[in-house]
Amino acid sequence: MPRGLDHIAHAVRDLDKAADFYRRMGFTVGARNRHPWGTHNCIVQFPGFFIEILTLAEPDKLGDDGFSKLFGKFNGDFLKEQEGFSLLLLESRDAAEDERAFREHGIAASGVMRFEREGKRPDGTAVKLAFSLVFARDPLASKAAFAVSHNHFPENFWNPAFQKHANGATGIAGVVFVAENPTDHHIFMSAFAGERELQSTSSGISIVTPRGEIQIMDPTAYRRHFGIEPPNVNEGMRLCALRLIAPDIGHVEASLKAGGAPYSAHMGRIVVEPALAMGATLVFEQPPATSGR
Numbered sequence: 001m002p003r004g005l006d007h008i009a010h011a012v013r014d015l016d017k018a019a020d021f022y023r024r025m026g027f028t029v030g031a032r033n034r035h036p037w038g039t040h041n042c043i044v045q046f047p048g049f050f051i052e053i054l055t056l057a058e059p060d061k062l063g064d065d066g067f068s069k070l071f072g073k074f075n076g077d078f079l080k081e082q083e084g085f086s087l088l089l090l091e092s093r094d095a096a097e098d099e100r101a102f103r104e105h106g107i108a109a110s111g112v113m114r115f116e117r118e119g120k121r122p123d124g125t126a127v128k129l130a131f132s133l134v135f136a137r138d139p140l141a142s143k144a145a146f147a148v149s150h151n152h153f154p155e156n157f158w159n160p161a162f163q164k165h166a167n168g169a170t171g172i173a174g175v176v177f178v179a180e181n182p183t184d185h186h187i188f189m190s191a192f193a194g195e196r197e198l199q200s201t202s203s204g205i206s207i208v209t210p211r212g213e214i215q216i217m218d219p220t221a222y223r224r225h226f227g228i229e230p231p232n233v234n235e236g237m238r239l240c241a242l243r244l245i246a247p248d249i250g251h252v253e254a255s256l257k258a259g260g261a262p263y264s265a266h267m268g269r270i271v272v273e274p275a276l277a278m279g280a281t282l283v284f285e286q287p288p289a290t291s292g293r
Contacts, residue, residue: 026167
């Protein structure tokens, strides 16, 4: 079953500083949330997709459970070396079925793991939130983590008011990985995304999911597309960039300037570089033109 993009984790060392930077970029950022295994997050929502700004704030709470090992410890170890995008999660409609599919393809890294917490509506009313995750593993991408997430109470999680951003960004266009040889990852990524059809291009490979595109570029193509230096991929594929849809690029520029958030323009896109955005690359681009009759 094809799986669309659900959310991306941006691992940072200072959550308050990172949340403030996202606000200065013109995003609506939610309040700090706490997980029982010691990670804290703030969320930036779009329709059907969100950015999870994440830190390991209480490492003493890490235990032997799956979330501690695959989520908390992984991000803690990631942050010892760098900040940036650490984890990509795709949408699951049936976590048990996804686990079976992952095991059949030899990419499963966990069974189904369920997590519940209390959320609050804007008026302060408490609501129940619950998610079931299944992790996958690409042995050629030790610096990136992969999982699917089934949101059991989406009506309590998604809020259209939180999906309106001063910079004008309206949704997710895709994510970008960088690898020395993108085709080395096509079998894993096809199984992970549940998509048999992959497009091979001069830049690498691409998968169009029900929500957003997954691209794996080689370093030269990444430099050409975004005008910045690619990361070191000697230790495997890296999750590098988030592409966001912004119908009015001029409005994005004005919002970034107003917030004092540095950026560059490249090939019609607005690019916030990893040196400025705590290891992540954020790309704003116009939606593709649609042909009329």
